[in-house]
Amino acid sequence: MNGPEILISFAPELGIFVPHERRGGPTTAVTDGASTLGHVVESLGVPLTEAGALVVDGREVAAAHVPAAGETVTVHAVTRPQPVPGAPLRFLLDVHLGTLARRLRLLGVDTAYESTDIGDPALATRSAAERRVLLSRDRGLLRRRELWAGAYVYSDRPDDQLRDVLGRFAPELRPWTRCGACNGTLRPATKEEVTDRLEGGTRGTYDVFAQCEACARVYWRGAHHDRLDGIVERAMAEFGGPYAAAAAPSDSNA
Known part of the structure; x- marks a missing residue:
């Protein structure tokens, strides 16, 4: 990008996604004057599935907002519990989350799981077709535009993964x-x-x-x-x- 400069800061919870030099306070980012704020945030490493409110000069804006020179942007983390509007809460897990899938099913949570690698496009398409929240540790997969909804799984330990998902989405447990x-x-x-x-x-x-x-x-x-x-x-x-x-x-x- 080579255009208007903005100041941007990320919530501490999003530090895992951004380079070390962008953690802890506002830093300068150069935009191209045409890309949306959502695109800028993702280009800096944060999947939009993990971004909560986007605040520009003190007011919340949509991801479609096009940043202008001199704006100050704050990217918040998602709220917890995070609402998923428009459909019953259901999940889809990628091939690397088999233990988490079994534990969610044990708790009575509707959880689809692909035990083989069917590829990112197919997973994102299934998420959209079945209106399921895709859970993955693959940041690239969570950036796919056809995805209906998604969430990054922050830990590689099944106990922590389960607590993360239950705390974030508060599904009904049966x-x-x-x-x-x-x-x-x-x-x-x-x-x-x-x-x-x-x-x-x-x-x-x-x-x-x-x-x-x-x-x-x-x-x-x-x-x-x-x-x-x-x-x-x-x-x-x-x-x-x-x-x-x-x-x-x-x-x-x-």
Whole structure:
């Protein structure tokens, strides 16, 4: 860019995206006199999915605002919890977030997940077609124009990732209601209904089952239940209200 100069500063939460010399206070940025403020912000490293209010000389403006020489711009972080207007809150996760996808499903959050790399254009297109918030650690993917909505996942640790998403979007939590494998809805099932899908040891040990209405996978309260129930209990305590340890099924025959 080679044109009007502006002063721009970024909220501390956005420091991860900008060069060190742009952190901590206003710095000069040269624009081309035609690009929008949204384009300028992204060219400086911050995906617009992570930018909250854009304030120019004390007034909030849209991302389509074209900066003029001498303007002072402040880029705020998104508000939390962040509203997602116009659609039920649903997520789409890229190939690198499989553990986060399973934990969101464990909590009953509608979460689509691509277990193979289908490419950035296809992910962004699916986000738009299904009106899902795309979660990713790929900054380039979050800049795609066809994206309906998106959010950067700030940590590479699943525990922190889950807290980040729950704190940012405040989805309704309905533990033990979704299939961890396919995101389908679980229903209670009798042993007689699922007996042909059980190993002998499981058939003789457990009596409470659930089955996915989409993929027919069977769940029961098995060896992993205490660990999963701990994840649910912590999430509910911080983000979802009171929770009593469940006797809900948690292991499958996969």
